[in-house]
Amino acid sequence: MRIGELAALVGVSTRTVRYYHHLGILPEPERLPNGYREYRLRDAVRLARVRHLAGLGLSLEELRDALADDRGVDFREALQELDADLARQQEAIAARRARLAALLAQPGLSPESMMSPDAAAVLRDLGGGGSAFGAFDHELLTLATMLSDEEGQAGLAELMRPMTEPGALATGHELYRRLDELADARAGDERIGPLAADMAAHIPDELAGMVPSGPGADLSWMETMLGELSPAQAEVLRLLFAELTETDAKEKT
Amino acid sequence: MRIGELAALVGVSTRTVRYYHHLGILPEPERLPNGYREYRLRDAVRLARVRHLAGLGLSLEELRDALADDRGVDFREALQELDADLARQQEAIAARRARLAALLAQPGLSPESMMSPDAAAVLRDLGGGGSAFGAFDHELLTLATMLSDEEGQAGLAELMRPMTEPGALATGHELYRRLDELADARAGDERIGPLAADMAAHIPDELAGMVPSGPGADLSWMETMLGELSPAQAEVLRLLFAELTETDAKEKT
DNA sequence: GCTTGACCTTGACGCGACGTCAAACTGTTC
DNA sequence: GAACAGTTTGACGTCGCGTCAAGGTCAAGC
Numbered sequence: 001m002r003i004g005e006l007a008a009l010v011g012v013s014t015r016t017v018r019y020y021h022h023l024g025i026l027p028e029p030e031r032l033p034n035g036y037r038e039y040r041l042r043d044a045v046r047l048a049r050v051r052h053l054a055g056l057g058l059s060l061e062e063l064r065d066a067l068a069d070d071r072g073v074d075f076r077e078a079l080q081e082l083d084a085d086l087a088r089q090q091e092a093i094a095a096r097r098a099r100l101a102a103l104l105a106q107p108g109l110s111p112e113s114m115m116s117p118d119a120a121a122v123l124r125d126l127g128g129g130g131s132a133f134g135a136f137d138h139e140l141l142t143l144a145t146m147l148s149d150e151e152g153q154a155g156l157a158e159l160m161r162p163m164t165e166p167g168a169l170a171t172g173h174e175l176y177r178r179l180d181e182l183a184d185a186r187a188g189d190e191r192i193g194p195l196a197a198d199m200a201a202h203i204p205d206e207l208a209g210m211v212p213s214g215p216g217a218d219l220s221w222m223e224t225m226l227g228e229l230s231p232a233q234a235e236v237l238r239l240l241f242a243e244l245t246e247t248d249a250k251e252k253t
Numbered sequence: 254m255r256i257g258e259l260a261a262l263v264g265v266s267t268r269t270v271r272y273y274h275h276l277g278i279l280p281e282p283e284r285l286p287n288g289y290r291e292y293r294l295r296d297a298v299r300l301a302r303v304r305h306l307a308g309l310g311l312s313l314e315e316l317r318d319a320l321a322d323d324r325g326v327d328f329r330e331a332l333q334e335l336d337a338d339l340a341r342q343q344e345a346i347a348a349r350r351a352r353l354a355a356l357l358a359q360p361g362l363s364p365e366s367m368m369s370p371d372a373a374a375v376l377r378d379l380g381g382g383g384s385a386f387g388a389f390d391h392e393l394l395t396l397a398t399m400l401s402d403e404e405g406q407a408g409l410a411e412l413m414r415p416m417t418e419p420g421a422l423a424t425g426h427e428l429y430r431r432l433d434e435l436a437d438a439r440a441g442d443e444r445i446g447p448l449a450a451d452m453a454a455h456i457p458d459e460l461a462g463m464v465p466s467g468p469g470a471d472l473s474w475m476e477t478m479l480g481e482l483s484p485a486q487a488e489v490l491r492l493l494f495a496e497l498t499e500t501d502a503k504e505k506t
Numbered sequence: 507g508c509t510t511g512a513c514c515t516t517g518a519c520g521c522g523a524c525g526t527c528a529a530a531c532t533g534t535t536c
Numbered sequence: 537g538a539a540c541a542g543t544t545t546g547a548c549g550t551c552g553c554g555t556c557a558a559g560g561t562c563a564a565g566c
Contacts, residue, residue: 003513004514014513014514015554016553016554018515034515049367057346076357080357086349090343093339094343097343100309111302111306111319142301228293257542313522510566514560520553523550528545528547534540535539
């Protein structure tokens with residue numbers, strides 16, 4: 001039997017057969033005088049076994065070990081390990097499908113809304129109000145949301161929802177406008193203090209409590225992002241953060 | 254923000270970030286005078302989105318298209334297609350696990366028993382009886398079994414089971430012995446005819462009915478395998494096959 | 507004899523999503 | 537000024553083959 005016949009018999013390509021020789025999974029048979037490989041019954045059986053194991057999901061390396069070790073116990077262990085691995089894959093896929101289903105359930109689906117649906121809704125309602133700072137803030141919130149786990153996203157969404165009510169929204173946009181005015185201001189501008197205070201008042205207390213979120217919380221990236229703003233705008237946010245964490249500390253005592 | 258900070262923030266490696274630049278998934282940011290990449294908030298948001306989509310199982314190419322096309326409909330379609338694909342994967346894994354469970358349920362598990370459990374049991378009981386031809390026959394049956402689908406395996410196992418009963422087994426081993434005696438015989442040996450007849454009598458009628466199994470059935474590999482036997486042994490099997498298919502043809506009329 | 511076509515041989519590149527190493531930088535700290 | 541952590545580009549490795557290249561072998565048809 002030549003390689004093409006063997007391959008057709010078992011249902012693989014000749015390339016696959018030669019690859020198995022290369023890996024030592026299938027022993028090289030004798031050669032005919034013309035150099036062709038000459039296969040026998042036992043090679044076909046071996047190849048069929050290999051394909052069966054591969055079809056179950058074993059890697060070719062695992063499979064080679066299993067067929068080499070030959071006897072019982074390790075083989076059963078290998079299959080059990082494979083089963084456990086497949087179970088993990090099933091769970092992973094199920095989790096992905098669950099997230100997908102949640103995404104597909106929301107009406108205004110877009111690449112921007114790749115997060116927990118309520119968080120996406122809140123962020124969409126929040127908008128940026130046509131303000132440059134509003135756009136920046138929106139991106140900040142988006143990033144903070146996407147870097148949180150699912151519970152964090154749910155919590156954020158819940159706490160931010162009050163800010164999407166018409167009155168709060170108008171107040172927020174007014175604050176954005178005042179921040180836009182600081183686009184070219186220096187660090188010492190006298191409008192900084194009052195603006196930070198008004199912003200702190202506008203943010204719900206519970207939301208403030210989420211900001212530091214633990215001792216290992218890494219806020220250095222926030223500081224980095226402030227570099228994209230004008231000095232005055234950055235100062236407002238720094239002041240705001242200080243006030244929020246103070247409030248939070250008081251509440252915790 | 255430099256590449257390491259960005260990567261740590263979003264939870265990927267710097268290699269990944271550069272790879273995304275290479276694929277055009279993440280735009281190359283401006284460079285600092287020293288040649289370092291300088292990232293901004295919007296890059297972090299984009300990267301987080303990319304990771305989220307990748308985490309759902311989209312390929313980087315699909316994901317790039319989704320983020321480029323930007324708007325709604327195709328995006329929803331892409332996600333639905335992904336969901337269908339994941340569903341198919343789930344089914345495939347479930348099928349593999351089912352086969353695995355069937356294998357793990359059998360007591361004498363070994364690499365040789367990689368087939369339907371009852372077929373494996375029958376083949377094990379059948380054995381080769383220490384005969385050279387018996388070993389060959391065992392391999393032939395093994396291959397025929399492994400090349401069949403699950404129903405074929407079940408059918409074969411059921412029909413072969415009678416041959417594993419003590420009396421039939423002894424008869425079978427006696428036949429193997431007589432075939433071994435033909436290992437060096439020529440094609441015209443006078444023992445060929447009677448032996449083929451005795452073998453045909455030993456094989457259940459229903460099993461004979463499975464041999465050709467359809468008009469497109471490819472039996473040329475059988476003929477090929479006969480090349481491994483002595484001319485006389487091959488003749489016996491050819492005669493046997495002829496008798497079996499005759500019997501079968503009679504039954505069908 | 508010659509060509510055609512089907513098969514075989516070895517060898518090399520390609521995929522997808524990066525990991526890893528190499529060699530040469532910049533920039534900060536002792 | 538030496539060590540170190542970070543950055544740059546570039547290239548190779550992964551896994552299970554598919555695919556192409558550049559030939560050699562063999563049977564059939566002209």
